[in-house]
Each structure stands twice: as structure tokens, then as C-alpha cells.
Amino acid sequence: MANALYDLGRQNYLEADIDWLLDDIKVTSIDEDDDVPDLVNDEFLSDILAGAREFQSGNFAGKTSTIGVADASDLLPAFALAAGDEFESISLYFDTTVAATSPLICNIDTATGLPLTPDGSNVDILWSNAPNKIYKL
Numbered sequence: 001m002a003n004a005l006y007d008l009g010r011q012n013y014l015e016a017d018i019d020w021l022l023d024d025i026k027v028t029s030i031d032e033d034d035d036v037p038d039l040v041n042d043e044f045l046s047d048i049l050a051g052a053r054e055f056q057s058g059n060f061a062g063k064t065s066t067i068g069v070a071d072a073s074d075l076l077p078a079f080a081l082a083a084g085d086e087f088e089s090i091s092l093y094f095d096t097t098v099a100a101t102s103p104l105i106c107n108i109d110t111a112t113g114l115p116l117t118p119d120g121s122n123v124d125i126l127w128s129n130a131p132n133k134i135y136k137l
Contacts, residue, residue: 008104009105027060028093030048034052044101081120090114
């Protein structure tokens with residue numbers, strides 16, 4: 001797989017169910033040995049098995065949207081991770097506080113540091129400074 005938007009996440013944008021600038025956007029890791037993201041059919045955080053989600057970040061800060069390109073401040077440190085299973089990707093989502101209603105936005109599996117096996121140290125997420133930043137609609 002490659003970095004991509006969830007199809008139903010695109011639909012949620014078109015139906016104004018996700019507002020990048022105003023909504024609480026977070027990231028979670030996905031241990032793809034436990035659950036492989038389905039970019040066509042997964043819509044909500046609950047569509048990813050809870051056991052596959054090893055961490056959840058806080059809300060993104062410094063979010064911007066310029067000509068369809070989403071960006072945010074780097075997550076420094078995003079979190080301290082206890083030693084655990086390797087995860088192969090991360091997914092962004094709008095956190096409604098209920099997994100069954102928290103729309104997935106995109107999955108990133110091609111980035112420096114992925115896959116990652118947590119060893120107890122802090123993990124930083126540095127978003128790309130390339131033209132498409134985090135992602136482009």
C-alpha cells in the first residue's frame with residue numbers, strides 16, 4: 001500500500017463531516033499484523049481493531065489548509081511509547097471522542113521511521129515539508 005486518503009474520508013469531507021481547521025484531528029498507529037487498513041471500506045476509527053491501535057496522539061496544533069494541502073505543527077514529542085509490537089502505519093482521524101463516530105482521514109505507511117518497533121523512548125512525528133505536506137485532497 002502507499003500513503004492514501006480513505007475513500008469514505010473523502011466522502012466525509014465532501015459532505016462537510018470533517019473540518020480540518022476546526023475539528024480535533026489526531027493520529028493513531030496501526031499494527032498491520034493485527035488489522036490491515038481498508039482504504040475503500042474503513043470509515044471510522046472503530047473499523048480498525050482496538051488491538052491494532054497502539055497509541056493515540058493529542059490534538060494537532062497549528063493546522064493549515066492551503067490550496068487543498070493539509071499541514072500541522074510537528075508532534076514533538078508525540079508520545080512516549082512503551083516497548084511493544086511493531087507498527088507499520090499511522091492513520092489520521094477526526095476525534096469525536098467515540099471511536100464508532102470518529103471518521104478516518106488518511107493512512108501513512110511510507111515515511112521515515114516506519115515501520116517502528118517501540119522501545120520505551122519518545123516518538124516524534126515530523127510532517128513532510130514537501131509540496132503535499134501531510135496530504136493533499
